[in-house]
Amino acid sequence: MFKSLLTSAALFALMSSTAFADSVWNRGANGDVQSLDPHKTSTVEEANILRDLFMGLITEDTEGNAQPGAAESWTVSPDGKVYTFKLNQKDVWSDGSPVTAKDFVFAWRRVLDPKTASEYASMAFPVLNAEAINGGKAKPEDLGVKAIDDYTLEVTLKGPTPYFLEMLTHQAMYPVSEANLKKFGDDFIKAGNMVSNGAFVLAENVPNDHIKLVKNPKFIDAANVKLDVVNYIPTEDRAAGIKRYQAGEVDSMNDFPTEQLADLKAKFGDQIHVTPELGTYYYVFKTKKAPWDNPKLRNAISMVIDRDQLATKVWQGSMLPAYSIVPPGSKGYTPSMMSYADMPQLDREDAAKKVFDELNISPAHPQKLEIRYNTSENHKNTAVAIQEMLKPFGFDVSLINTDGKTHYSYLEQKGDFDLARAGWIADFKDPVTFLNLGHTGDGNNYADYSNKDFDALLDKAAVEPDSAVRMKELSDAEAIYMKDIGILPLLYYGNHNVVSPKLHGFVDNVMDKHPSRFVSKD
Amino acid sequence: MIENAGRSLWLDAWIRLKANRAAIVSAVWLAFIGLICLIGPSFTNHEFTTQYSSYVRVPPSFDAYPKADKLDQEIKEIVARAHLTLKEWKEKDGRFFVTVTAPKPIDDRVTRYLDRSDSFKDGKVETKSADGMEMTMSAAVQKLYFYFGTDTSGRDLLTRTLMAGRVSLMVGLLAGFVAVFIGVIYGATSGFIGGKTDEIMMRIVDILYALPFTFFVIMLVVFFGRNFMLMFIAIGAVLWLDMSRIVRGQTLSLKRQEFVQAAEALGVSNMGILFRHIIPNMLGPIIIYVTLLVPQVIILESFLSYLGLGVQEPSSSWGVQISQGSRNMEGAAWLLIIPSFFLTSTLFALNFIGDGLRDALDPKDR
């Protein structure tokens, strides 16, 4: 009796969620969103949802490559500073009103307004006067954006920015409806209020439970959108998430417990997608602190870290060994690897041993080394493995594990440490996003690395209009960065998706972007 | 009769306790666990930190590793890591002969790749072709035993479980006793004195109760750094709240009983009544509570480690091992079952000892 009651309850629940709409993608997400306001979001989970809700001037195709979105065409002035976008006149908001150039002007002024407190306002910084406006030193009207007419937008940049079009795919650059915002104020993001121009519109938002999007019939390409509903379901607990996937409660997950990868592969076969991603898992030395201020020592430590073992054993093949900070996969760019990238591990260790001998580091004269990392099973396993790799060479390694907030505030405030963990996932497809980590004074330069030649090359590349020359300069900069071990890349991130065979149109790509508009479900 | 009254309580209790088989078995078991945790790690032939990268997550086995069917793959991996090409390998008299080729002369040091592997030892060069581009090397199999298997980092689970036991037991006992000590004194005092004092003391308990525990612990980590022993003394100092409430309730009720009132009438001092009459009469509930509290502390410790606030790697505790095991319960059940067995059996033993003591000490049952 009890059993049948339960069974029928479960069945009823399962049925009721599918009965009303014929095509629903229950999409497992790593965590809940902080906001749905495109100008206030920062996480990957938010970016995924907003990509379904809104469409910027430039948008992504199935593979995450830039393609025309709200803009149907554009021209660039010969000096690379002025972009003129022609908006697609068929692009309308979900309430039927047209998306105009004025909406973009309004949106970009809003993202830069200090009162909006946008975390990703920096995405708009290439635009003329943007940084000054954000710092409260200029008026919003001074922004280098002009609506020539309803469907023509002119953008003036502060200098040529070769990756500007890539940056336009970021959610901080999405338009918002001026009329809608005037009407609801900050509450425009609530279900029922929100007006958007993407393939889907917001139907429900229950924090920590689910976010429901339904198809937007007014979307510019609505004819080709096959899903009726997309439910984003936050599942922080990866192990529980994979069980939900197995039970069919979610159709996909964008992460899984990597320590179980072998078992999962055996169980799910090619439903497990592990492909390279544009991101690097790295450690940083405090390069201003003795003895870590010695590049030779930093290199020697880098040499004795067996990245193959980290990738295949600790991460079970879900990451790849990294010998450069920029992962492969940026168009036109060849990463500069460390000089010993192709050297067998034993030869590396012999070379490193010489350096340690020179510096009088040996098990008899151990050197203390403290590794800081933020709480996570995999970060812990990585740190423990490195601890073991360094031990035979005379390093007395201790581990400090703190929660994420403590960890990053410690790094940001230039706390004292020897070696610390961090990671970088590209916001847009360009090597500069990685290389800036080593620019003198950059907020994310936790290593306090500073090299004049490196800075000079980056600054030169920033204004270089010729793409090939620019890529060469960036590659040269990376070579310096790697020679100094200004940063210690360990692994390239991999995408970890589990995708039901019922889903079609889910294409693996280095940005791990999967717009729901291209996906269909049996 | 007089003599009997003098020794009565404790000797009687001891006699009763000895008669309680479950309690005695439990005490023996607990002593055994304590002993193997203390001395066991020196006899397992593994360091608790050593990672065997060839044996990550291998199941428990009484046979030695490496297993014959895995050797082919192991040799292929070794050769690939040395950037060489495998020609052939064969086994003879317990030694493995591996023939490799390369487009350029091979360095003799490559035998170290064999030594480096967890499966082989004593690698040496046997023959080398004239141009140095083909070489045969040999090595003996290194036999390793993992009776409890290995964890996700390839460390011997037996050694780690025993080391973890030290931490868990120490944490549980330490924090448990701190909590009981403070709780009993505080609760009994509050309930016995009563009136305004009782009210103020209980309001303080209310305030402490309502302080969010997780946050309090984050603070402790900040203040005490990573000295987790100190942290658990502090945690014990938080956990006394329940104890104090229970003790206070019992005191309120005992205080009105005839024998206490009689003692009061006879002019026994307050302290005397508290320590001679009230606290001994509450030993039952107190002991039951201790047997509940120690497990609670041990579990709490794992919860904190789960949040990254507890024991730091490479140290471990049963709770930490179980929380890791629970994430691997489908593919590597031993990671969950083995530490769970140790934890649960220890806690069971604690419970039975508690029950036995309670029965033995119960003065009303005489």
Next chain:
Amino acid sequence: MLRYVLKRLLVAIPTLFVIITISFFLMHIAPGGPFNMEKGIPPEIKANIERVFHLDEPVLSQYLRYLNNLIHGDLGPSYVILNFSVAELFAKSLPVSLWIGSLAMLFSLVAGCAMGVVAALRHNGLIDYIVVTLATAGSTIPTFVTAPLIQLVFGLTFHWIWIGGWHEGALAALIGPVITLALPQLATVARLMRGAMIEALHTNHIRTAKAMGLSDYSIVIRHAMRGALLPIASYAGPAAAGLLTGSIIVESIFQIPGIGRSFIDGALNRDYTMVMGTVIIIAVFTIVFNLVSDILYAVIDPRVRYD
């Protein structure tokens, strides 16, 4: 009695004030703030954010601002879940936690007391051993083991329950979290009940009652139970407050949108207002349930009087 209750409620106000003050300052001493991210934010942008949330002001003035808002019934905006105010979040998450918590409490009290009484009546018998074993198992196996096991067995193998999610409180979504949450409590209640009952059965007035030939049933219900309920009443008050205000692990493994989960997220993300709000709710519940437990005490045991 009424005077006593009123007095206790009156005392609750300064108690709350002390709790709020301590937590507020403790929290602001902790390293890191709500806007420390894996990717650092440029300093100018961070300054903008801190200005908007008044985080650039001295802690004391932030405290006064918070108190002032609180008096006007405003718990403030969440720093992390920017879509919602703390009050709006609680309006959604508190009922969920309350519902799951009270079901778990009810289940553990009823089943725990029953098991305890039966075990005590058959002291040292087979049933007693079974109950003790079950109770010990219940209180020794951590919830992060029972929860995934329940998911595995009932969700994945038999498909009786939802593995995760709230699903508007469907029965199939409730069972997992309620059982997981109830098990340790049930075990504790059973053990306490058994211990107290054994003791009560040995007291003189029960022996007298037995000698007078009263039936077993009436001895247990009328006389022994009464005394035995005392420790349960002590225990149940704070336990209920804890259960009702959500369990961190259970809510996060079963993906239940309750307040336990928002509390731990809040603490780890330094969502100051969210944590303060949770602290206040936990505090109120604790105070109320302790009061209830004290009143129960007086009701059960007439010898205890409050004046």
